[in-house]
Amino acid sequence: MKPGTEPTEATAALVSGADLEPIRAAVVAKYGFMTKVTRALGTLGGIVKGKRIPYGDRGVVVTPAPAVSDA
Secondary structure: OOOOOOOOOEEEEEEOHHHHHHHHHHHHHHHOHHHHHHHHHHHHHHHHHOOOOOOOOOEEEEEEOOOOOOO
């Protein structure tokens, strides 16, 4: 654990299909052209290895648990 941090309770959900589109759009908005570069490199790697390498077909949404009040 990094100094000055503490663990927190959370849940994680695996998303794909239509639920993944907002995540994909946010990643493209943030990283732009680099998403095309990494996708192309993954495609080339798949060709070299002789199998498809999935790219961005799943995402994980982490939702922190509500804060517990000491009251």
